Amino acid sequence: MPVYKAPVNDTLFVLNDVLGVERYNNLPGYADATPDMIEAIVGEAAKLSEEVLFPLNYSGDQEGCVRHDDGTVSTPKGFKEAYRAYREGGWLGLAVPEEFGGQGLPYVLHCAVGEYTSAANMSLMMYPGLTQGAIAAILVHGTDAQKQTYLPKMVEGIWSGTMNLTEPHCGTDLGLLRAKAVPQADGSYKISGQKIFISAGEHDMTDNIVHLVLARIEGAPEGTKGISLFIVPKFLVREDGSLGARNPVSCGAIEHKMGIHGNATCVMNYDEATGFLIGAENKGLNAMFVMMNEARLGVGLQGLSIAEIAYQNAANYARERIQGRSLSGPKAPDKKADPIIVHPDIRRSLMTIRAFNEAGRAFLLWTALKSDIAHRSPDEKDRQAADDILGLATPILKGVMTDKGFEHAVMAQQVFGGHGYIEEHGMSQYVRDARISMIYEGANGIQALDLVGRKLALNGGRAVMALFKEIGDFCEENRNDEQMAFFTKHLKKGLNDVQASTMWFMQNAMAKPDNAGAGSTDYMHLFGLVVLGYMWAKMAKAAQTGLAGGDGAREDYLKNKLVTARFYMERIMPETALRKARIETGADTMMELAAEAF
Numbered sequence: 001m002p003v004y005k006a007p008v009n010d011t012l013f014v015l016n017d018v019l020g021v022e023r024y025n026n027l028p029g030y031a032d033a034t035p036d037m038i039e040a041i042v043g044e045a046a047k048l049s050e051e052v053l054f055p056l057n058y059s060g061d062q063e064g065c066v067r068h069d070d071g072t073v074s075t076p077k078g079f080k081e082a083y084r085a086y087r088e089g090g091w092l093g094l095a096v097p098e099e100f101g102g103q104g105l106p107y108v109l110h111c112a113v114g115e116y117t118s119a120a121n122m123s124l125m126m127y128p129g130l131t132q133g134a135i136a137a138i139l140v141h142g143t144d145a146q147k148q149t150y151l152p153k154m155v156e157g158i159w160s161g162t163m164n165l166t167e168p169h170c171g172t173d174l175g176l177l178r179a180k181a182v183p184q185a186d187g188s189y190k191i192s193g194q195k196i197f198i199s200a201g202e203h204d205m206t207d208n209i210v211h212l213v214l215a216r217i218e219g220a221p222e223g224t225k226g227i228s229l230f231i232v233p234k235f236l237v238r239e240d241g242s243l244g245a246r247n248p249v250s251c252g253a254i255e256h257k258m259g260i261h262g263n264a265t266c267v268m269n270y271d272e273a274t275g276f277l278i279g280a281e282n283k284g285l286n287a288m289f290v291m292m293n294e295a296r297l298g299v300g301l302q303g304l305s306i307a308e309i310a311y312q313n314a315a316n317y318a319r320e321r322i323q324g325r326s327l328s329g330p331k332a333p334d335k336k337a338d339p340i341i342v343h344p345d346i347r348r349s350l351m352t353i354r355a356f357n358e359a360g361r362a363f364l365l366w367t368a369l370k371s372d373i374a375h376r377s378p379d380e381k382d383r384q385a386a387d388d389i390l391g392l393a394t395p396i397l398k399g400v401m402t403d404k405g406f407e408h409a410v411m412a413q414q415v416f417g418g419h420g421y422i423e424e425h426g427m428s429q430y431v432r433d434a435r436i437s438m439i440y441e442g443a444n445g446i447q448a449l450d451l452v453g454r455k456l457a458l459n460g461g462r463a464v465m466a467l468f469k470e471i472g473d474f475c476e477e478n479r480n481d482e483q484m485a486f487f488t489k490h491l492k493k494g495l496n497d498v499q500a501s502t503m504w505f506m507q508n509a510m511a512k513p514d515n516a517g518a519g520s521t522d523y524m525h526l527f528g529l530v531v532l533g534y535m536w537a538k539m540a541k542a543a544q545t546g547l548a549g550g551d552g553a554r555e556d557y558l559k560n561k562l563v564t565a566r567f568y569m570e571r572i573m574p575e576t577a578l579r580k581a582r583i584e585t586g587a588d589t590m591m592e593l594a595a596e597a598f
């Protein structure tokens with residue numbers, strides 16, 4: 001049977017040794033997050049994940065959700081109770097401001113916890129995950145009355161949230177959307193239309209569901225300039241906060257899909273449902289982007305979560321499964337064969353996944369820290385600098401971590417041989433679950449275009465130049481440190497490749513945009529390799545500092561960290577050259593065949 005153990009020590013190493021979160025105690029919420037408090041919180045989250053959420057992961061996948069004839073939806077056995085434990089533990093509002101019932105703790109802590117809970121049960125965690133996105137949008141764009149009406153109950157988790165963008169004919173290109181909103185005399189709107197693929201659109205876990213819906217007000221311009229965002233609650237809310245009439249919004253069907261079976265993916269029908277405008281008229285996409293940016297980090301996190309649980313199970317299996325003899329002579333002579341972990345090719349897989357996971361964890365938490373600084377720092381310059389990096393890092397985190405999440409779930413499945421293809425080992429579920437994170441919240445090809453087409457040039461390239469400088473400065477500062485030379489040499493080479501490719505785009509993609517589109521996915525991965533390499537260099541430095549300080553209790557852990565850092569630099573970082581070479585071939589050959597030739 002599958003196992004899961006939350007990587008608490010590794011999280012604490014990143015938070016304390018690499019990021020030094022203690023240094024940020026001038027930010028709201030950070031003063032409360034002392035090292036002891038952080039350790040207690042991640043420890044509790046580990047317990048919840050391992051003991052409450054994880055035991056329902058496989059059964060939830062096998063059972064799935066059921067839609068009944070009256071349009072209600074049941075979630076798998078045990079989900080309701082586990083959700084209640086999550087909700088009552090206050091996990092949903094960990095980083096939400098206290099005035100709305102949250103705990104106001106750092107978002108970085110929310111992400112650390114989120115890795116464990118999503119690894120333990122991704123389908124179940126999507127219910128509160130969607131709520132968190134909706135909370136973020138209402139916090140930023142809601143009126144005071146909307147905040148008071150919806151946020152406390154959503155933060156408490158007794159109401160949940162959804163995001164309704166997709167329609168049958170439009171997913172990526174939201175300018176095509178048709179759902180319509182008709183203004184009413186009382187200031188509300190009647191919303192009509194159909195949305196598809198709506199995660200957590202209907203379920204049995206909460207008393208109310210607060211749908212955030214994109215629709216076009218009658219007479220609004222065509223395209224993205226005429227889209228507004230509406231709050232459409234399943235049950236209308238009376239003045240005193242109690243639940244009133246049932247709004248005509250219903251689940252017409254749930255999708256039969258490849259994975260995340262425990263999460264209800266719904267077709268939602270709006271039949272003149274009452275909705276309330278949130279944010280300005282025709283500025284719905286701006287409001288929705290708050291939700292999407294938060295959600296994109298949450299989806300990048302899912303990539304890491306699945307790769308981690310897949311890795312843990314593959315490593316366990318490789319230690320136990322005996323098959324063949326080591327190339328360098330028997331390692332378990334008392335047995336008829338050696339455990340497969342002696343084979344270099346099995347090691348290649350395990351080390352690759354491990355190297356991405358550990359750096360991915362650092363990348364996630366580093367990005368989340370930027371989000372905290374961007375939203376909480378009293379210093380405007382610091383806020384802006386952090387926001388620049390957050391905007392740049394978000395599509396990379398989403399695109400790279402989820403591409404790798406799936407690739408590495410498959411790699412871990414391969415370690416099991418044929419047994420990986422059999423459901424009861426759990427590897428099949430990880431592969432199936434990981435696949436969706438590459439698609440939703442903007443397919444990864446769109447993340448790559450966002451990076452190349454929008455984020456690079458934003459504010460005259462301010463963000464990208466700042467990040468290149470930060471990485472370059474790190475290499476320079478550690479140039480004379482003998483122990484760091486190996487790491488900075490490889491990092492510098494990767495940095496040169498991504499800088500050269502950025503320059504290539506500037507020279508070759510302005511006049512010919514297909515060159516940007518043709519190289520965008522390679523560029524996103526090239527950038528990801530360098531940022532993850534930067535994380536490895538920072539982790540190597542922190543590990544060396546720990547070892548030099550005589551941290552005996554963690555000696556093995558820190559030495560292993562350095563081995564994995566070396567593996568990343570030797571075996572993974574060289575891929576930057578390949579990515580750069582691909583980018584520089586441009587679009588000509590790719591675009592040459594006529595459409596009929598495919």
Ligand SMILES: Cc1cc2nc3c(=O)[nH]c(=O)nc-3n(C[C@H](O)[C@H](O)[C@H](O)COP(=O)(O)OP(=O)(O)OC[C@H]3O[C@@H](n4cnc5c(N)ncnc54)[C@H](O)[C@@H]3O)c2cc1C
Pocket residue numbers: 163164165166169170171172173196197198199200257265436439440441442443444445446449
């Ligand atoms: C399980 C599941 C859960 C979901 N949950 C939600 C949800 O809660 N709320 C919600 O609103 N939606 C949800 N979605 C929808 C999801 O976000 C969309 O499927 C996704 O955005 C892609 O849209 P699409 O399927 O219409 O694909 P399309 O937009 O048709 O894209 C097809 C392909 O073309 C590529 N492409 C499209 N346009 C371009 C372009 N301009 N340049 C280059 N490539 C392009 C895309 O990258 C993609 O590979 C969910 C989907 C699934 C399957």
